[in-house]
Amino acid sequence: xxxxxxxxxxxxxxxxxxxxxxxxxxxxxxxxxxxxxxxxxxxxxxxxxxxxxxxxxxxxxxxxxxxxxxxxxxxxxxxxxxxxxxxxxxxxxxxxxxxxxxxxxxxxxxxxxxxxxxxxxxxxxxxxxxxxxxxxxxxxxxxxxxxxxxxxxxxxxxxxxxxxxxxxxxxxxxxxxxxxxxxxxxxxxxxxxxxx
Amino acid sequence: xxxxxxxxxxxxxxxxxxxxxxxxxxxxxxxxxxxxxxxxxxxxxxxxxxxxxxxxxxxxxxxxxxxxxxxxxxxxxxxxxxxxxxxxxxxxxxxxxxxxxxxxxxxxxxxxxxxxxxxxxxxxxxxxxxxxxxxxxxxxxxxxxxxxxxxxxxxxxxxxxxxxxxxxxxxxxxxxxxxxxxxxxxxxxxxxxxxxxxxxxxxxxxxxxxxxxxxxxxxxxxxxxxxxxxxxxxxxxxxxxxxxxxxxxxxxxxxxxxxxxxxxxxxxxxxxxxxxxxxxxxxxxxxxxxxxxxxxxx
Numbered sequence: 197x198x199x200x201x202x203x204x205x206x207x208x209x210x211x212x213x214x215x216x217x218x219x220x221x222x223x224x225x226x227x228x229x230x231x232x233x234x235x236x237x238x239x240x241x242x243x244x245x246x247x248x249x250x251x252x253x254x255x256x257x258x259x260x261x262x263x264x265x266x267x268x269x270x271x272x273x274x275x276x277x278x279x280x281x282x283x284x285x286x287x288x289x290x291x292x293x294x295x296x297x298x299x300x301x302x303x304x305x306x307x308x309x310x311x312x313x314x315x316x317x318x319x320x321x322x323x324x325x326x327x328x329x330x331x332x333x334x335x336x337x338x339x340x341x342x343x344x345x346x347x348x349x350x351x352x353x354x355x356x357x358x359x360x361x362x363x364x365x366x367x368x369x370x371x372x373x374x375x376x377x378x379x380x381x382x383x384x385x386x387x388x389x390x391x392x
Numbered sequence: 393x394x395x396x397x398x399x400x401x402x403x404x405x406x407x408x409x410x411x412x413x414x415x416x417x418x419x420x421x422x423x424x425x426x427x428x429x430x431x432x433x434x435x436x437x438x439x440x441x442x443x444x445x446x447x448x449x450x451x452x453x454x455x456x457x458x459x460x461x462x463x464x465x466x467x468x469x470x471x472x473x474x475x476x477x478x479x480x481x482x483x484x485x486x487x488x489x490x491x492x493x494x495x496x497x498x499x500x501x502x503x504x505x506x507x508x509x510x511x512x513x514x515x516x517x518x519x520x521x522x523x524x525x526x527x528x529x530x531x532x533x534x535x536x537x538x539x540x541x542x543x544x545x546x547x548x549x550x551x552x553x554x555x556x557x558x559x560x561x562x563x564x565x566x567x568x569x570x571x572x573x574x575x576x577x578x579x580x581x582x583x584x585x586x587x588x589x590x591x592x593x594x595x596x597x598x599x600x601x602x603x604x605x606x607x608x609x610x611x612x613x614x615x616x617x618x619x620x621x622x623x624x625x626x627x628x629x630x631x632x633x634x635x636x637x638x639x640x641x642x643x644x645x646x647x648x649x650x651x652x653x654x655x656x657x658x659x660x661x662x663x664x665x666x667x668x669x670x671x672x673x674x675x676x677x678x679x680x681x682x683x684x685x686x687x688x689x690x
Contacts, residue, residue: 290423
């Protein structure tokens, strides 16, 4: 059961229930950091990393909360965890991998405000995932985010060279593009490879 | 009641634990930076224009700190910024005249077009199509490659279809000079008022066919200038900004109006009359001298 379940979770997080196109989480960095494909790639990788780690740690925090019957505090406790985690990663990268640190730049602290990260922590609880399932869901959810933002950034790079009406320049055309990709991702809904 | 106490305790304790971990991590992962680095960076213009050739202002500050870049590497910060950085670094600030960018083309409407270019609105892309839509291989294309390169809103394509620098806003960062595929943008002193606005290095007859306002290398300006400040070099007039005193005589003498400031027709007439009078006076003087000389010989 375990492996097929994990594969189903991965497929769901990347395609059918993509965080951006199906659940509409993490739209802010998705629109803000998608002007260039290489920065989009950096942002996607950083988010993947943080989402995986956040799923693991919030799993532990949630056990404490459930034991003390404090489930209503999940949101605030998870935000605390995520903020601390991002801070810690920033310090760690600055010391150990300065090249990656400079490449990510401002996007690293911005992950704190990425609702997809909070979303993955809350969804893990909602879906009653165990530890391994939580981590897999976090990492693959991040990969789904990476796929979405990279696809979107490459399309946005191309639309810059297109001739469209003045009133559509900039954000309007970006939003229309995002909508169209979301429609395309709708095609994945109902996809079921392994009967569960 | 218990729930509230537990809630406060759990959140407080988790926050405390994370706080302690972060405090320890800050000590372990501490990266020592030179205290001069943020000081230098604050003295730079902060536009991240890339004119210095380094990736952003942070890159430039680091290069200055390591002695790889001169203290006046940041053109937008100007002499003031260079002096500040020099003080931080303990070096002498080099004094320099304020320079600005200038576009050496006044073709636009008078420039003959070979074909209508329909495509990506970029000068670089346009030059790749059969050598560009303008018949003049040296002229401004007017698609605004420089306009988008400028971080300071200091260069715009004017109503004639030629890029024009607003020298009050220009910081001489050099981004437009890099962006122009025809290398039409040059560095000039801020005080300079007279410019040859043409870069066409073809011979006179060929130039006349492609542009009404182009330099035909006739040399009238060279002969008019009394300060030896303008010379025809490679079929185009070039001003020596060290010698030029902005008298605008060359601009009035130019038959093609290729030199800025472009004179009004009245000014031109007046100048021509004055030149004629001067020439007549000279011939009269010469004649008088000639008639005086034989008298002396006798």
